[in-house]
Amino acid sequence: MGENLYCIRRTATVEEADVIVAWLEDQGVEATVMDRDNPGVFAFGLTDAEGVAICVADEAVAEKGKTLLVEHDRQRDLAMVNAATTDDIEVKCDACGQVSAFAAELAGTTQQCVGCNEYVDVPGGVEASEAD
Ligand SMILES: [Zn+2]
Structure with a gap:
């Protein structure tokens, strides 16, 4: 096991990855933050240009995770739009x-x-x- 990991998302920071992984687990998708031990993460707060990878161990789970993340992004974007239109x-x-x-x-x-x-x-x- 663990040989074929399916990367479903990359984020700029480990913190962001952790949030998404926790959210995915709430949805019943077991995901893992890769590159956590990348020294660059701790030195700079950022990894290389590719970012922090969020991976799952199964292709079917990967599909479910990607679908969930689309909804996750949509809700986040909606929240941002709502925050931006505070009628200033x-x-x-x-x-x-x-x-x-x-x-x-x-x-x-x-x-x-x-x-x-x-x-x-x-x-x-x-x-x-x-x-x-
Ligand atoms: Zn003026």
């Missing part, structure tokens, strides 16, 4: 051109540019009706 409002400063991001609850208020401290109007809110 971007305002470009008329004075210096710097784009500042303000929380959605600041819509309709006046804030200061992060670049030059000029006052900028954060659009939004019911009273933001001026066309120009």
